Amino acid sequence: MKTIRVCLIGTGRAGLIHGRNMAAKIRGGELIALCDPSQEALKAAEKELNVTYTYTDYRQALKNTEIDAVIVVTPTVYHKEIVIAAAEAGKHILCEKPLAMDEAECLEMIAAAERNQVKLQVGFMRRFDESFQEAKRIVDSGAIGEVVLVKSLTHGPSEPKPWMYDISKSNGPIGEVNSHDLDTLRWFTGSEAVSIYSIGGNFRSPEIKEDYPDYYDTVSMNLQFLDGKLGAVDGAQYVQYGYDARVEILGTNGSVLIGDQSKHKVVIANREGEIIRPAMHSWTYLFADAYVAEDQAFIDCILEDSEPFVTGYDGMMAVKLVHAGLTSLLEKRIVWIDKEEAQ
Numbered sequence: 001m002k003t004i005r006v007c008l009i010g011t012g013r014a015g016l017i018h019g020r021n022m023a024a025k026i027r028g029g030e031l032i033a034l035c036d037p038s039q040e041a042l043k044a045a046e047k048e049l050n051v052t053y054t055y056t057d058y059r060q061a062l063k064n065t066e067i068d069a070v071i072v073v074t075p076t077v078y079h080k081e082i083v084i085a086a087a088e089a090g091k092h093i094l095c096e097k098p099l100a101m102d103e104a105e106c107l108e109m110i111a112a113a114e115r116n117q118v119k120l121q122v123g124f125m126r127r128f129d130e131s132f133q134e135a136k137r138i139v140d141s142g143a144i145g146e147v148v149l150v151k152s153l154t155h156g157p158s159e160p161k162p163w164m165y166d167i168s169k170s171n172g173p174i175g176e177v178n179s180h181d182l183d184t185l186r187w188f189t190g191s192e193a194v195s196i197y198s199i200g201g202n203f204r205s206p207e208i209k210e211d212y213p214d215y216y217d218t219v220s221m222n223l224q225f226l227d228g229k230l231g232a233v234d235g236a237q238y239v240q241y242g243y244d245a246r247v248e249i250l251g252t253n254g255s256v257l258i259g260d261q262s263k264h265k266v267v268i269a270n271r272e273g274e275i276i277r278p279a280m281h282s283w284t285y286l287f288a289d290a291y292v293a294e295d296q297a298f299i300d301c302i303l304e305d306s307e308p309f310v311t312g313y314d315g316m317m318a319v320k321l322v323h324a325g326l327t328s329l330l331e332k333r334i335v336w337i338d339k340e341e342a343q
């Protein structure tokens with residue numbers, strides 16, 4: 001069987017998850033190169049992952065003809081230029097979410113992949129999570145009737161990094177956190193959104209309100225879909241109690257719930273009469289198996305020459321909803337998405 005030789009571009013938090021998977025857990029895949037302009041990040045990754053090549057400039061990495069595929073895990077602002085250059089160099093691409101900063105960038109990236117006949121998969125790893133897949137099978141079987149409403153929430157524990165306060169650079173939680181939820185709504189409704197209304201506020205970082213009046217750490221969004229289905233998303237950063245990702249799919253005659261807030265199935269009862277369940281602390285833990293399945297699916301789609309399970313188009317539609325959701329929040333109005341555009 002042919003082996004797909006992979007270069008990891010961006011060896012930070014999420015990058016190392018893909019790097020560790022590709023180095024040890026993926027059939028038909030082999031991590032042979034690392035690329036990061038930060039010497040510190042590169043050295044740390046190199047120490048842990050046994051690779052043949054290291055680069056500080058992705059342009060040099062893309063010249064290496066031994067590399068068949070790249071995984072792009074840099075800050076989102078760099079996704080577009082790297083993905084297009086990788087496509088032009090004939091490398092298959094797995095790009096982390098959000099695919100890019102706006103819809104126009106996504107269109108260019110999708111066109112470059114098509115023109116060069118390379119795969120472009122987007123990192124919505126929740127679609128590879130066992131519980132999400134089981135829920136999708138149940139919904140598609142008709143067991144809960146027709147889908148009426150999909151509710152999805154993501155809360156992150158950590159204090160935002162200073163650059164995130166400027167939402168023109170980060171898009172805030174709607175982009176960084178809720179692009180997953182928006183993709184989940186599209187996946188379970190099987191439809192596209194036509195309207196979105198968001199409200200939000202900064203409840204946990206009052207000290208930065210003067211410098212960053214638009215910053216929000218909590219958001220609530222309502223969506224309506226082309227076929228009338230309803231969606232609701234709630235997002236929050238810096239919640240401190242743990243990492244929380246839950247979904248409810250309500251049908252005409254039943255519902256499906258995904259996720260709970262516990263880290264594992266252990267429940268502790270103590271002499272104070274308390275029942276304690278440790279909270280989930282991180283997305284890296286909750287979705288560890290989903291990342292492995294996502295990386296395996298990427299290699300498989302190259303080897304089998306099949307369409308990626310999560311396409312560039314899926315990435316673009318989520319980016320479009322991020323933009324609409326943020327516009328609604330800032331302009332305090334319902335944002336309507338052109339019905340023809342939504343299709």
Ligand SMILES: NC(=O)c1ccc[n+]([C@@H]2O[C@H](COP(=O)([O-])OP(=O)(O)OC[C@H]3O[C@@H](n4cnc5c(N)ncnc54)[C@H](O)[C@@H]3O)[C@@H](O)[C@H]2O)c1
Nearest residue numbers: 010011012013014015036037038041073074075076096097
């Ligand atoms: N799927 C998920 O749930 C998930 C989770 C976390 C992050 N992400 C996404 O992954 C991406 C990276 O996020 P992160 O949290 O790992 O960030 P990070 O800051 O931890 O790591 C980013 C790395 O990219 C490197 N980098 C910057 N410019 C580069 C370039 N031009 N070429 C190569 N490397 C470059 C940085 O030096 C850094 O080491 C973002 O798009 C983020 O939204 C997705």
